[in-house]
Amino acid sequence: MTKHEIADVLNEIALLLELKGENPFKIRAYQSGARVIESLEQPELERLLAANELLTVKGIGEALAKKIAELHTTGKLEFLEKLRATIAPGLVELLQIPGVGPKKIKVLHEQLGVVDIASLAAACADGRVAALAGFGAKTQEKIVAGIKNREAYGRRHLWWEAWQVAQPIVAGLRALPQVKRAEAAGSLRRGLETVGDLDFIVSATEIEPVVSWFVGLSDVQEVTARGETKTSVRFVTGLQADLRLVPDEQFIFALHHFTGSKDHNVQMRQRALARGLTLSEWGLEPVTAATSESSASPSSSLTAAAGAGEAAAPRARRPKRAGAPADAASGDPARGSVATEADLFARLGLHFIPPELREGMGEIEAAEHGELPTLVDLPDLRGTFHCHTTASDGRNTLAEMATAAASAGWEYLGIADHSKSSFQANGLTEQRLLEQVEAIRVFNASGRCRTHVFAGTECDILPDGRLDFDEALLRKLDYVVASVHSTFALDEAAMTARIIRAIEHPCTTMLGHLTGRLLLRRDGYRVDAGKIIDAAIAHGVIIEINAAPKRLDMDWRHWRKATARGLLTSINPDAHETAELAYVRAGINTARKGWLTKAQVFNTRSLAEVKAAFLARRRAG
DNA sequence: GCCGTTTTCGGCCCGACTGTTTTCAGTCG
Numbered sequence: 001m002t003k004h005e006i007a008d009v010l011n012e013i014a015l016l017l018e019l020k021g022e023n024p025f026k027i028r029a030y031q032s033g034a035r036v037i038e039s040l041e042q043p044e045l046e047r048l049l050a051a052n053e054l055l056t057v058k059g060i061g062e063a064l065a066k067k068i069a070e071l072h073t074t075g076k077l078e079f080l081e082k083l084r085a086t087i088a089p090g091l092v093e094l095l096q097i098p099g100v101g102p103k104k105i106k107v108l109h110e111q112l113g114v115v116d117i118a119s120l121a122a123a124c125a126d127g128r129v130a131a132l133a134g135f136g137a138k139t140q141e142k143i144v145a146g147i148k149n150r151e152a153y154g155r156r157h158l159w160w161e162a163w164q165v166a167q168p169i170v171a172g173l174r175a176l177p178q179v180k181r182a183e184a185a186g187s188l189r190r191g192l193e194t195v196g197d198l199d200f201i202v203s204a205t206e207i208e209p210v211v212s213w214f215v216g217l218s219d220v221q222e223v224t225a226r227g228e229t230k231t232s233v234r235f236v237t238g239l240q241a242d243l244r245l246v247p248d249e250q251f252i253f254a255l256h257h258f259t260g261s262k263d264h265n266v267q268m269r270q271r272a273l274a275r276g277l278t279l280s281e282w283g284l285e286p287v288t289a290a291t292s293e294s295s296a297s298p299s300s301s302l303t304a305a306a307g308a309g310e311a312a313a314p315r316a317r318r319p320k321r322a323g324a325p326a327d328a329a330s331g332d333p334a335r336g337s338v339a340t341e342a343d344l345f346a347r348l349g350l351h352f353i354p355p356e357l358r359e360g361m362g363e364i365e366a367a368e369h370g371e372l373p374t375l376v377d378l379p380d381l382r383g384t385f386h387c388h389t390t391a392s393d394g395r396n397t398l399a400e401m402a403t404a405a406a407s408a409g410w411e412y413l414g415i416a417d418h419s420k421s422s423f424q425a426n427g428l429t430e431q432r433l434l435e436q437v438e439a440i441r442v443f444n445a446s447g448r449c450r451t452h453v454f455a456g457t458e459c460d461i462l463p464d465g466r467l468d469f470d471e472a473l474l475r476k477l478d479y480v481v482a483s484v485h486s487t488f489a490l491d492e493a494a495m496t497a498r499i500i501r502a503i504e505h506p507c508t509t510m511l512g513h514l515t516g517r518l519l520l521r522r523d524g525y526r527v528d529a530g531k532i533i534d535a536a537i538a539h540g541v542i543i544e545i546n547a548a549p550k551r552l553d554m555d556w557r558h559w560r561k562a563t564a565r566g567l568l569t570s571i572n573p574d575a576h577e578t579a580e581l582a583y584v585r586a587g588i589n590t591a592r593k594g595w596l597t598k599a600q601v602f603n604t605r606s607l608a609e610v611k612a613a614f615l616a617r618r619r620a621g
Numbered sequence: 622g623c624c625g626t627t628t629t630c631g632g633c634c635c636g637a638c639t640g641t642t643t644t645c646a647g648t649c650g
Binding site for chain 2: 023063064098100133139197225226227229232242257258262265267268272279
């Protein structure tokens with residue numbers, strides 16, 4: 001069983017336990033177990049299982065280790081079979097409805113016999129839901145709307161599309177006279193490949209004008225929440241956005257809180273607690289009787305609670321708000337000196353952690369030891385490869401693409417049109433490719449454009465692993481991107497062997513989109529990424545980060561380990577028109593999330609260095 | 622269910638918003 005399958009099982013157990021109303025900490029243990037398994041490489045997992053050392057992994061205890069071993073050897077898990085049998089299968093999908101959680105599902109199931117979305121809709125239709133204790137007309141109304149819209153609401157959005165929406169909103173917020181600072185936070189700021197909703201963090205002198213502007217945005221379809229510090233809207237596209245208003249002295253805490261992943265935030269808070277501090281979106285404060293009272297068991301700090309109870313009850317949990325007197329910054333050393341996120345990290349003994357790394361995947365330990373890399377950034381790029389022209393399925397000519405690259409300030413641009421087997425993309429025949437190579441030589445010689453153009457191909461990897469052009473022709477090119485575009489249905493072993501054969505070809509410079517996935521639309525073909533990475537390293541082949549927002553392939557989760565072993569990447573936009581050259585911005589997200597430095601990205605090299613590398617490779621081949 | 626230079630038992634991150642209540646539970650992030 002693969003690590004993904006094992007993780008899926010653990011997550012399913014967590015979901016089912018949630019529906020049963022189990023101890024939330026037990027549920028969390030299964031979820032974190034799933035994440036830990038995902039973060040291991042398959043061979044490492046195999047080794048741990050074989051050596052019976054799963055218990056050495058943090059987050060895996062006796063119970064999980066036993067279940068994982070059972071899954072691995074038998075492919076099944078008795079515990080899960082039994083658990084499934086106790087829960088109506090249709091109840092799981094009810095969790096997709098906003099505002100409906102495990103507790104409500106339990107009541108709906110036990111009192112109304114609801115077993116799936118259809119029976120819930122029926123119960124709403126005749127008013128039985130509104131009549132339940134703890135429910136009401138509004139709840140029923142929300143459930144009806146949630147059922148109706150669950151497809152649009154549940155959808156995630158490509159990072160690039162969310163970014164297009166968010167940028168003008170941030171600019172608009174900053175332009176308001178009441179606004180002091182405004183940022184987009186959330187998974188968007190972390191550069192995640194898909195985004196669930198948008199989070200805007202704003203500090204302002206006045207609340208009302210900012211909220212009014214926000215809910216008045218032209219694409220707002222519905223205002224779903226409007227409170228003192230949080231306002232939520234739903235756009236016509238189904239994308240949801242939260243606006244959070246905080247006093248300026250708390251801006252950094254809110255920004256950090258709403259940027260980090262759940263795991264990152266939990267780890268940061270635990271770190272704060274270990275230092276006698278409590279961290280929240282409101283600030284960083286010493287742990288006091290009042291703050292510990294809310295979470296401590298009733299038996300603890302009885303004397304302190306008696307004293308703090310009457311006066312502090314409302315204030316302790318809700319420390320400061322927008323518009324409240326700004327007594328927070330004055331005189332409190334735990335908060336007063338935090339003016340930037342770097343200050344916040346420093347307060348906890350950490351180097352600054354870039355937003356892209358805040359996933360709770362080892363960044364805090366690295367920041368503690370000063371071992372965070374200096375991440376590659378957009379200005380480091382000096383050119384790119386894997387771009388198409390009208391010769392195959394692009395929409396701009398060679399000259400137009402080169403001119404656009406020059407406008408971006410790039411020293412070079414690699415053209416890689418499709419090869420002949422990609423009929424659907426108007427792939428080039430041998431003859432047309434030779435004509436294109438000649439056209440590129442002429443173009444470079446003309447001096448029309450200060451950006452040098454490299455002649456390449458995006459050469460199909462045929463089903464048996466051969467390349468679509470013969471070696472003699474490929475040797476006439478500057479470089480070759482080898483990609484799979486057909487026969488996706490091979491099993492993992494066959495697909496892996498196919499790609500490795502292409503990597504072993506002496507003319508292959510780069511491997512295109514490793515898995516062929518289309519985000520939110522189709523999974524990639526199954527490959528053993530570890531084996532392919534090893535082969536690429538052994539043969540000096542680059543694996544691209546295909547920066548097309550719908551691909552972002554190879555996935556960022558592989559890169560940290562891959563580059564530690566010596567893999568090189570190139571951030572390639574797979575541009576089919578001039579505007580799409582900007583996709584490298586999305587590829588930079590992937591690279592940064594993969595902890596990559598400038599040195600690990602081939603297209604940060606100068607024109608002379610790239611020419612030399614291509615020349616050396618041809619000689620070696 | 623996991624974990625431990627204060628613990629092998631008793632903790633486990635923190636707070637906002639809504640809807641339903643009349644002080645709080647459930648949900649969400």
